[in-house]
Amino acid sequence: MADDDITRPDPEDDAELAFEGALRPKSLTEFVGQTKVRGQLELLLRAAALQGRTPDHVLLAGPPGLGKTTLAMIVAHEGNRPLRMSSGPAIQHAGDLAAVLSSLVPGEVLFIDEIHRMARSAEExxxxxxxxxxxxxxxxxxAGATSIPLELAPFTLVGATTRSGLLPNPLRDRxxxxxxLEFYDEQELEEVLRRAASLLDIDIDREALAEIAGRCRGTPRIANRLLRRVRDYALVHGKPADLETVRAALDLYDVDSLGLDRLDRAVVETILKRFGGGPVGLSTLAVSVGEEADTIESVVEPFLVRVGLVTRxxxxxxxxxxxxxxxGMTRHTDGLFDA
Known part of the structure; x- marks a missing residue:
């Protein structure tokens, strides 16, 4: 086999990457769900276009995977403006932010993900x-320090945060x-999955889409990920992407009927079996499942509380x-249980 046969990219791989990129909507009309937010953004962008000015700064708040980054890209695309992307953890000094701001061109959209994690000096x-x-x-x-003002090109800041309560009020008010952004209902998720299946050229029926939609925790990012795993399972086993295949694939990846994964189940089962249903403190629970307390509190618990399996x-x-x-367990008054 010649060397160029080994190093030459496979055209099918390039096509697959193109499909993956196509899953992200390019405009507000393609964006599924978040109806109220879409209407508000459309009004904001159209008003700015009619007045010939840069749109107001936008803060997108909500749990991970609901489309904050996609909406930031849409804000730039709808106004035909360039987009600059950064993140809060990458801006740890005022000089880091100054370098980014001073290089912006007029009308550019600056997207800062996890904006609540910026350094305080940069926030100010x-x-x-x-x-x-x-x-x-x-x-x-x-005593010899001097302040030199530097004029900036007009820009639109789009900030995204999963912890809006950590943003200082002076920043939030600007x-x-x-x-x-709210979690998606199953009907909206079915629409997300139907669009993704069409772009990925997956022949999948409605029952199978509904099964995936019911297991993806109200989050489009998880829905698209599970759809790709179902596609892989169907391809490897030579089966159609029907309801039976979806259930087999998701069982293989430890995603149950409610969307609980391995860590979710470990947390709930620990509360049930080791502590008789609770109450149990966060630190004790984290040690029992071998996970960091922050991970339990910020990643696992919000979903368990939302679906009504755990209360704080x-x-x-x-x-x-x-x-x-x-x-499938029954709690007794003495704290014991039957499996």
């Missing part, structure tokens, strides 16, 4: 930049529009009657 610099499109650069130290109390976490039922 952003206040003036958002309001007056200028920043003050400090030169020198001590956004002209704040969008709160001042004394600790408690499993609900629905949790006992879902795991």
């Amino acid at each position: 610099m952003l206040y003036l930049a958002m309001e007056d499109f200028r920043i003050d650069i400090m030169v020198g130290k001590g 956004f002209g529009f704040t969008a709160h 109390t001042p004394r600790g976490r408690i499993a609900t009657p629905e949790a006992w039922q879902h795991f």
Whole structure:
């Protein structure tokens, strides 16, 4: 076999990458779900276009996987404006932010993901930049230090955060529009999956789509990921992407009928079996399942609370009657249980 046969990219791989990129909507009309937010954004962008100005700064708040990055790209695309992407953890000094802001071209959209994780000094610099499109650069130290004002090109800041409560009020108040993204219902997720299946050229029936939609935790990112795993399973086993194949594939990847994964089940089963349904403290629970407390609190618990399997109390976490039922266990008054 010649060397160029080994190193030459496979055209099918390029096509697959193109399909993956196509899953992300390019416009508000293609974006599924978040009807209220889409209407508000459309009004904001159209008003800015009619007035010939840059759109107001936008804050997108909500859990991961609901489309914040996609909406930021759409804001740039709808206004035919360039897009600059960064993240809060990457901006740890005021100088980092100054370098980004000073290089923006007029009308550019600056997207900062996880904006609540920016350094405090950078946040304070952003206040003036958002309001007056200028920043003050400090030169020198001590009594001889001077402030040099630097004018910025008008820009639109799109900030995304999963923890809006961690944003300081002065920063939050400088956004002209704040969008709160909600979890998707199953009908919306079926539409997301139907669009993705069409783009990925997957022949899948409605029952199979509904099964995936019911297991993806109200999150389009998870829906698209599960759809790709079903496609892989059907391809490897030479089966059609029907309901039976979907159930077999998702069982293989430890995704149950409610969308619980391995870690979710480990947390709930620990509360049920080791602590008789609770209450149990967060740190004790984290040690019992061998996971960081922050991961339990920020990644696992929100979904378990939302689907009604776990409640938070001042004394600790408690499993609900629905949790006992879902795991096929019965709680007794003495704290023991029957599997």
